[in-house]
Amino acid sequence: MESVQSKKTQILIVTEGILTRKLQHDPSLEDIALVIFDEFHERSIHADLSLALALESQSVLREDLKLLIMSATLNTTAISKLLDNAPVVLSEGRLFPVERHYLDPSATLPSKRELPSYIHKRLLRILELEEGNILVFLPGIREIKSVEKLLKSSNLTQVYISTLYGNLSKNDQDRAIKAPPEGYRKIVLSTNIAQTSLTIEGIKIVVDSGLQNISVFSPFSGMNALERHFISQDAATQRAGRAGRLSSGKAYHIWHKSKILLKHDIPEILLADLTQMLLELALWGNDEIEALSWLDLPPSSAIAHAKSLLIQLGALDLQGVITKHGEAMSRFGLHPRLAHMILKAQALGVAYEASLLAVIITEKDIYRDARHSSDIKDRIEILHSVAQQREIPSHLVDLRQCRMLLINAKRIEKVQKTELNSQILGLLLAFAYPDRIASLRHANQGTYLLSNGKGAMLHREDELFNTRFLVISNLNAQAKNATIYKAMEISRGDIETYLTEHIEVYDAVTWNEKFQRVEVRQITRLGAIVLKEMQVKTTQSNEVLEVLLDELGELGLEVLNWSKEAQALRDRVNFVRLHSEDNTTDSSRNSSETMALASSKGGTKAALPSSARALMKFPDFSSEYLLENMDEWLAPYLTGITTLKACQNLNLHNILLGLLSYDQTQELDTLAPTKQEVASGSKVTIDYSNPTQPILAVRLQEMFGSRVTPKVMRRKVNLMLHLLSPAMRPMQITQDLESFWTNSYSDVKKEMRGKYKKHYWPDNPLEAVATARTKRFM
Incomplete structure (x- = not known):
């Protein structure tokens, strides 16, 4: 930086950025009586920041410090209010019509x-x-x-x-x-x-x-x-x-x-990248943006992004406090990205290369026409050649701009090299832009995925087209896929060796649709870019169980192997719950209480007293409840299981039965027996699939002599009788057996006797002997 001042200096003209530097070194501005902010209407981010710091200095350290804001066009009301209602002085300038x-x-x-x-x-x-x-x-x-x-x-x-x-x-x-x-x-x-x-x-x-x-x-x-x-x-x-x-x-x-x-123009502080400003505030010791006096409060989203980047660069700790590295970065007066790169380069002994890189990516391009040349490496080599006074074609390169960049580079690093380490350039750029490392998405299409998750594209004519990994410094972010203007190749080896703090290695548990199984893949990731992915042995973990349960939830209960016994048990329990004497309690609570009872009293064999049986609750075995609560009833049996086939081999009858205590099992057999003994002596299975009305499907001849319709739930719920023909087809459906014998049997007998001559069709069914046999074997 150029500086011309002495002890005799009375007026010092500086940029707003230099004023911020002076405030950082001397917050009280001991040798300054008046600070004049000229052309303040331009509202650069440096002007807003330096004014905010000067106001705090005036408030805390220097009450006698005078501040003067000057501008041709200014929102004087807002400025005066910010300056504690400071007076406004107007000077009408001369302007021709x-x-x-x-x-x-x-x-x-x-x-x-x-x-x-x-x-x-x-x-x-x-x-x-x-x-x-x-x-x-x-x-x-x-x-x-x-x-x-x-x-x-x-x-x-x-x-x-x-x-x-x-x-x-x-x-x-x-x-x-x-x-x-x-x-x-x-x-x-x-x-x-x-x-x-x-x-x-x-x-x-x-x-x-x-x-x-x-x-x-x-x-x-x-x-x-x-x-x-x-x-x-x-x-x-x-x-x-x-x-x-x-x-x-x-x-x-x-x-x-x-x-x-x-x-008025929109101030830069509402539009700009606030990373450098936030680093200055952290150096100032301020961790609350709102505590300073601003004409316009910086946007919270931009502050959050700046803080995230500074943490990523190691300038701030997780609490937002500046680190030693951040303090060192602030001394350069550069954007934190570049300052971080310079410090890293100094440690590697390549500060000269970093200084060239810093000016190339931040200032006017040295190429006269760079429409299809994004490669920064070529520019660095040209700049180095100019520094070594080698001949460069002036019709392609702006030599005057090259010399200007070399002057600026010397301000960063004074020592020049005769030999350029061009192999390190991609890594240096990655230090500055770890969030803009890009991986080729599709060969021969020029599309890239950036580590920050965004997309970018490279023109087909560009020399870097189809390069596997790039680091991007300049791009136009207007389009969905931003156009890459300046970039450089970086090797996978450099990424994996030098950028380990940005690389994450973790196990991803997923469902393989083709093989219907849970798989674990070890993924090495740089932000959104997957560097490496390999399948590893699937061992039991909460993540594996969660993925398995999620997939079963998506597929539905029907995908499991519901045996007749398992389905019948569900139907019986759901029937009893529906017809319980007291079914007003929430089903979820009932179920969890009952499951706990089953776990703690599974070995109990003493029958409950009748008063307790009347209040007994059963778990919810409905499809809705079982589907939503697989983590409660199914998960304990999934240890070591990773495939759908293994899930389908589970004995669901035993699993559900394990949810019932001994007393509940006994009570269930009493309230909803699996079979009903009929007049013939046969024990016929009861169908509880419709919980509102259980069905007993039995051949008509086996019910001869029976007047009363069989009942369950302690004789409170009639079974629906499906009286079957010898061919096991329903001839009559009734809940009133006696009425059937009296009113309908004769018509059934007339219709069926000629069709089933070998079977018994007595005239008086109430006095006949029930049988499961034909007339020949009676």
Whole structure:
């Protein structure tokens, strides 16, 4: 940094960033009486930060410290309030009248593609009708170059065309600022750099596109994206004022007068990456952003992203307190990414390479045309060659820019090498951008997955196309798949050797749909990038059990092997629960209490007294409950099981039976027996699949002599009789057996006797002997 001051210095002119440095070294600013913030309306992030620190210094350490905020356009109400209602002093400057013209209400606003052509036509018209030099405000370099090309192809005479934008050399800037040669008019095509920072001689006409490109940081993607926005009212006034500096002038606004513009520009602190600012605040000792005085409070999402990155770089601990490494990073005055890279490089003895890398990725490109050349390594090698005074083709490379970068690199690392270690460059860039290491997604498609989970793409013509691993420093994050502008190859070996703090190795438990089993795969991951994946032996763990239960839950109970015995047990229990004398208690609580009882009293064989039996509750064996609570009743039997086939081999009857205590089992046999003895002496299975009405399907001949319909639940629930033919098909369904004998039997007998002649069809069934045999064996 250039510094010219002495003990006799009375006025020291510094940038806001330098003011922040001074405050960090001397929070009380002992040798300073007044701090003037000029052009504060520009609201750079450094201006907001240095003002916040100065206000705290004034509040805590230096009550006598005076602060003066100056600007041509300023929200004086908000500033005065921030400064404890400080007085506002107005000084009316001299400005000649400026006629302001807008688009005709019926005219269509030019589109992004149409803008250069529209501006070109408007300029030709102005050159024809008006006198004086012209300043044109355009959103970006692309539009400037397009309009310049159109003007130069128009065969204009005695018109001097110049451009003005950031990263121009001082000579090029001077050409744009100075008056044109005698007898010439001048057109200056500029970004908003000419809005306040520079004064251009002889401007009488301003043509304002009303647009500007703003770099907006997205905490979601962790990247900057260039967005096009309309300017504010303040900016429009300032731009128009450029035509009234020396005499009256005119301003042509390329928008409708009815267009509603924001009153003030959006401050950078609401749009920018806050990582460097947060590191400064941590160094200041402030861990509560809200405790400082801000005109606009920094967004919480951007603060959270900045904190996460600083922790990842080792600048902050998990509590957000600055570390020794973070303190060392802050001394460079660079973005924390670059400072971290420099410190890592110093430890490896490659600080020279890191200094070249830092300037290459942060400043104007050295290539004159780099549309399909993203490789940073080539640029570093060219820069090193220039440093070694080797010959470089000037039609491809901007040698003046190379020399400027080398000057800046020396400010970071003064010692230069004769030999360049180009193999280490990819790793150095990865130290700065561990979240932008990228892995090739699809060969021959140029799509990449970044370690931060986002996508990016590389042009097919690029020299790095199809490279397996990249580290990306510059990309356009506007699209879904961001376009890679600057990147470098890195080897898998360097990633696995030097970036271990960013690598996670863990076991992933998943369900293999093809083989219907739980599998465990050991995954080595760098953020979202899987570096290695291998199957390992599946051993029992909570994760394995959880995956197995989840899959069974998805497949449903039907996938298990429900034997007739298991299903019958479920049906009986559900029937008893439905018809219990007291069934008002919540089923989930009943079930858990009962399961606990079964566990603690499984060996008990003493029968409960009748009073206790009347209140006995049974677990819920419904499909809904069993499906939702497999972790309670099924999980204990899944130890060592990892496949669906093994699950299907489980004896579900025994598992469910194990949920019942001895007393419950006895009670169940009493209330809902599995079989009913009928008049013939046969024991017939009862079907409880419909819990509202159990069924006893029995051949009619086996019920002769029976008047009363069989009952269960201590004779409180009638069985539904399905009286079967000899062919075991229902002939009659009834719950009133006596009524059947009296009213319907004779009709059944007439119909069936001729069909089943070998079977017994007595005239008086109530006095007949029940039988399971044919007449021949009676």
